[in-house]
Amino acid sequence: MRLPAFNALIGGGLIGGLLIAAGTGALWTPYDPLKLSFREKLAAPSAAHWLGTDEFGRDVLSRLMAGAATSVWISLLTVVLAVIFGTLIGLFSGYVRGWVDRVIMAFNDALLAFPGILLALGLLAVVGANKYGIIVALGIAYTPSVARIVRGTVLSLREKEFIAASRVMGNSEAFTMTRHILPNCIAPLTVLATSMFGYVLLAESSLSFLGLGVPPPAPTWGNMLAGARPYIGQAMWLGIFPGLCISLTLLGINLLGDAVRDRLDPRMRGMR
Amino acid sequence: MNRLPAHLIGAAVAATLAGPALAQSLTVSVAADVRSINPGVNRDDNTDDFVLQMVEGLVGYDEGGTPGSLLAEKIDVSADGKTYIFTLRKGVKFHNGAPLTSADVLWSWNRYMDPKTDWRCLTEFDGRNGLKVEAVEAPDANTVTMKLNAPNALFLDALARTDCAMAAVIHKDSVKADGSFDKPIGTGPFKMGEWKRNEFYTMSAFEDYASPRADGKTDGYLGSKRPLVKDVKFLIVRDPATVKAGLLSGAIDMGGILNSDVDELRKAPSLTVQVGTNAVRHGLLIQTRDPLLKNVKLRQAIAAAIDYDELVSAASADLAKPNNSPLYPGSSYFGDVEKQGFKYDPTRAKKLLQESGYKGETITILANKRPTAVSFPQAVVAQAMLQAIGIKVEIEVLEWATQLDRYNKGNYQMQAFSYSARFDPALAFEQFSGNKDKQPRKIWEEPQALALIDKAMTVADKAERQKLFDELHKRYIAEVPMIFTFNGVEPYALSKRVKGFQAWQSKQRMWEVTLAN
């Protein structure tokens, strides 16, 4: 049984729901997500607080909605940053080859070999521990994987007949790149970008767990998930709801990513 | 998973783990490894705690933080206040069986004063910080005399300091032939066992220990100190959630827990929970040279905007009570004046804010998220309360080393911070007061306050000192150089089999503790 439309529909539905939640959360939430209420701390889900309250008595639903906007924004910018720079570096490196390529790739591999936590700590210290610091730090951390994949694709395609044909036809290198090579990078990049999106959502929470907090002017899902851990015995809902949000978002992005890839992959044109 | 083999695994584990528990071995969880076993050299609080169960000094702190005689039987001071005569307690033995003599005291002291030893407290006694021990002599096997350059009210306190490892007397076999440190051979109730870095460290009872008293009453580092369990294993467990699981499963007999876990573990049938207090002081530091915060009115507004009852109950999970004084409540100088803290008064706060000319500038509070620190919750609550009167506040979460660096450089507006324990009130004030040009980490640099603190360092008379501290406290409340909020609480969970443990000043003292089978 084949149901591409169905999968894309689920993916689209999940992502649509996320965007609506993020959009609403940016404008309106049932309660002020930062408002403390000591009398209501760690309250279980109820009519007043649909998803309960946290250790400061803050409304979990409001925080999730506000967090959706922040989390999506951070993840999206990070992925976009990594994809743009990684693609540029990969295209350039794969195109020029020779010693320039070797130098770039030596740096690239060095960056790949860095454990993320050290890189994040170092870069956060340099760019400043705020929302944009995280985006820059994680963006730089994920750039080399993108560069590697794009370069690989460029190298494998360079000598293919249709590229040579494009050159023979007198097309400029830039045209050949954008028209023929770049589209072939889309499929592997979509896979990478969707998993990166998930990693970024979670990277924050792992950093937070290891004692490397991310500055919370507004709540984020990753932060909420990490902060809920000490209350696993008393208030399970604190962890379940942000975790569920992350899971569903990831699932939606994967499904949608598949659909997008099928549509954009040049080899798929005309199939099905 | 296949059920049968899994059950077999379970049974095998139970069998292997049940074995050592019968041998009167107590397992205590600790959050970090010790840095070394060399007294007072490469150390932190955790290291001091371990080492000071094995070694002892001439004097040590009592329960209230006043120095009293430990290896000394009595201490006489000459009329000019410059010579201290220590008479050693008789019958004290080192772990290797050798009796304690004044020669050992002399040898240990000379080793500490040798710069090659890297004793952390060398500068406290060689004159660089004022106090200088000019001569140490042993007129007979039982007597040691120490001559100072000038009378000093804090000499015994400095000797008793735990971060100096009490200037502990150790046997010369503690050091290898090549001069490097081997292991502590001291006079304490426990002997060094095994140390597996980053896994555990152990100690065992010293049967020939001569306890200062034997009535079962613990008293700081003095009092009754009999070792009543055979072995103690300190297991390094960094994740508080794992500690909790270990306590509930019985794999850990006792350990420090998070404030937020107290309620839950109180309900566990196999455990008891004990909440101790210590002289750690939590608070909000204010950079008084900040262009915005140098304004006294704004600082007063901040102090009046905070509802201390709510802040403290939220940050400590209802375990602590507010204390705005730099002195901790256990101190004998903590009187009626010190009880008068900042007044929570939002109306007055708003009025002060208006008078200060505050125009909506953002104030950043630094905080860290170490699981055992209360820094982050304090910052969150303070942020909400300050925003309620109209001050714009942002929180910047840093990793601890970075925050400490900002503290040392004075590079911040406000930060949620904790000061380590200082028992003497003069030292408690000195900890955050001083000239920022010389020491950027200092907070309060009002010259008259500094003069009062200097005076309290030299005066010995208690009533006169009390007056000085009362005056200092009033000035601190009026000027709001920073805001102390509450003192450290340290909840422990213990297996019901563990008896006789008394939480005290973050020290997990294992003497007088027993373990039922």
Place this chain on the structure above:
Amino acid sequence: MLRFALTRIVMAIPTLLIVAVSVFVLIRLIPGDPASLMLGDLATPASIADLRARLGLDQSLFTQFGIWFSHLLKGDLGVSINSQEPILPLILSRFWVSAQIVLVAVFFASLVAVPAGVIAAWQQDSTLDLGLVGAATLLLSIPTFWLGLLLLLFFGLKLEWLPVVGYVSIGDDPWRGIIYLIMPILTLFLHEIGVILRMARASTLEVLRLDYITHARAKGLSEGAVLWRHAFKNAFGPTWTLIGLVLGNLLGGIAVVETVFTIPGLGRLLVDSIFARDYPVIQGCMLFVAFCYVLVNLVIDLCYPIFDPRVTAQ
């Protein structure tokens, strides 16, 4: 083959050099300093300066690097600022602990996840595919510190099958050693299933789209034969490469699992040293991790021809 391996190692030297230099500079750019951390809030500027001088941190960055690097060339990574231990034996003993967890977990995860990923790709867009992708996404989106804690509470506390805290080296007591490793391995195993399944599925999808698969189908081969003879064998190559990347990254990311299960491994050593600003240990660890990364990827590339008949190592 040998020539290929040697060239690859020589080519890795610049990468390792870059790692060495950039780690050295980066950790010194991060605020914080080992001396002030050792002395805490009681430190006076004078005592911090004293300690810095004793640790050699008062010298210029250039001199410090020169000293460290000349020792490095002799195979000496120095001693830890914190514990005064020699670093190379420290790293090796910790590495062994982490490596057994990572290798076992990734091995079993690949056994499960690679076939599952191939099947998901083959049945793309079916309910089976949706189910597998959903399960993988779920596993992927539970952070290991949550997953580990849940396992700990379930197997350790509720069922009491496995010990909650502690660690015994397999070298000291093989049976108990294994028991203490079950939960950390299980945690990583479950997480990696999510990672590897998605990778295997994606690379199989790539292959299924290639012309020769269409040809094979056109030739009238049964779906099973197409899948096995062409798709699976060809998809395994790229997946294998990705597993290499996973292995390399994991050594840095295992710190979380080691924290939850009190395992004295390399990840925890690195994180602790970063927090303590134990510069020589950080430098040693990073260089070692980078070296492993290069090595793992070399081994992967050398094994590549075994799985992908179209490629020969050269």
